Amino acid sequence: MTESLVDELAPCRARSEPILRPGNTNCGGCGMSIGLNMLSRAVGDTPIQMVIPACCGIVTAGAFPSSAYGAPVVASTFASSAAVATGLAHVARLNGERTRVVCWAGDGGTYDIGLATLSAAAERDEDILYICYDNEIYGNTGGQRSSATPLGAVTTTTPAGKSIGKKDILSILVAHRVPYAASVSLAHPEDALRKLRRGLDTRGFAFLHILSPCPTGWKSEPSEGIELIRLAIRSGLFPVVEFAGSGPPAVAVEPDFSREALARYFELQGRFGKAEIDLDEVAASIRDTWARLGRPMPPGDER
């Protein structure tokens, strides 16, 4: 059951301390930094505890004893964030505390090594908010492929471009019938804030998927991250959707399925330089994705 206490966009609840403090080690233009700042605004005065597995997000903190996070954080082993969060959340409930436990994990810790742990926590409907910032690569270890890496992307372990497409993580989580699951656009702050708040206010398991530009891995300009998200959304490549309860998802930002946006999305990123990206093939996969979402594209609507 989803119980949302905040449905409309309320003014920002002030947080005395930002979650991402100065002195962090994120690359310039890192989408994760934007995501953490959004989270900070959404959290307001709700007490939170974060669990961050091995990923760029834990390097962010800097070395002991300093911490660039303005919130208590457990740095967990790579596959374990959802299980460590389970323990923290149980103790908070046992003690009548309203602390919200938030996992902040990369796509490697979510799609790959941590998937069984995540699935089990979702199945148990643990009272946690799990956020995956998806940079489509193993950033921390220098840029290897993950199962979130898209077709054609060059990584250090797919030097000729990845030959298979991206795993549909949101559908996997939705199949668990979690109370709340959504994908988030960092290019639309109102969308991001509303979903982060809803995820924070959900009782039970909430999952958010954030497409997180990574200039280092994507070989893109640090200043163009937001533009890349816009293009991914416009072209239909990244559906910004929300699942709460049964029924079809709500689409927060409608794509216009622009071919031009799609082409531009690939052009702006050096990681797609090697492979011949077949836009027709990508468009077919976008069509398939939207059909699966129950929102079939109108025929011939590929401008």
Add this chain to the structure above:
Amino acid sequence: MTVELLSANHSAATAATLAGRANRTGRGFGGGVYPITPQTECIELLCKQEFEKGHVVRVESEHSAMAVCMGFSQAGARSFTASSSNGLAYMVENVFAAGLYRLPIVMMAVNRTLGPPWNIWVDHGDTLLLRDSGWMQLYCEDNQEVLDSILLAYRLAEDPRVLLPAMVCQDAFVLSHTLMQTDVPSQEQVDGFLPPLDLPHRLTDRPVTVGGLDSPHGTEAHRKQHAEAMARVPAVYAECQDAFEEVFGRRPADRVVPYRMEDADVALVSMGTTAATVRVAVDRLREQGVRAGGVRVRMFRPFPERALAEALAGCERVGILDRDISLGHGGVLWSESRGAVPRDALLQGYVLGLGGGDIRPEHIESLFGDLRARDAAAEPEIVEVAG
């Protein structure tokens, strides 16, 4: 205190339940559990218990079982899990993590052979694999000791001078599935023995990153602190024995348990239930006028080298019995114990009872015979016990 007929698995679950309930005035109790033969009955019994302030989480793997325990413990609750064999092997990464975070989690481990090929019988190789994980390790000889050791382990682990996790190990089937009359203490007694856990480094609202990046020097300092905590264990253990005796009226065994060693000139060192069989053989040999003795290593981490050396002082022939094998270097107990054996003594390692091979008093007697007849030590010998 009541007397119940319990298997070691049920003794462990009973002790964990009592310890968990004792923290109802603290931040509660919980852990993740996952079944594996021959530990399953322990977690099944735990899952039947009601906790005023506690939850047992049924997870999808041992790796997550320990991760959930870490979450409970980081948040200041008392935590317990149990595993065995390949389950422990699957858990390894998080066993080390729990050690390195210095979380006073207690785990019951049933010693079982690692596979493949699959073999569910006793072998100490699984927990010895974890000897460097920063956990304390206690090996038990009977079911009462399993129950008592779990209670004692919490007191020891949660002592502010220690703050280390503890593993209580017991032999597959020989103990795990064998019923024994067991004294079960009352909740009031356990409440008196285990004050609410007050974890100094538990997660609060304070913005810290626990377990993040560490520099080389930071790591040196942290490992040193960890080693110093290990070094404080013997003294705190002795205090815990006293406190235990005061509350429950019986004294838990020492870290090293000598048997008829006062005047022994030949002795066998062992762990777990093998030590009980050694005692029977020692008695038989004593009847024949042989000055035989036995030494049980009950605590393996921190390793009680000094206490072992004291127990073996004056002994001319020492055999080390390993129910494990460190392929390429004899048995683990043998390689760890060598420094504690008198310099001029003849020291021989024997690996026996692997994969649950039966160890009977007559097998032990023949090893005493071999040890007494030797002119010199040789490489550790793998003893196959047929049938």
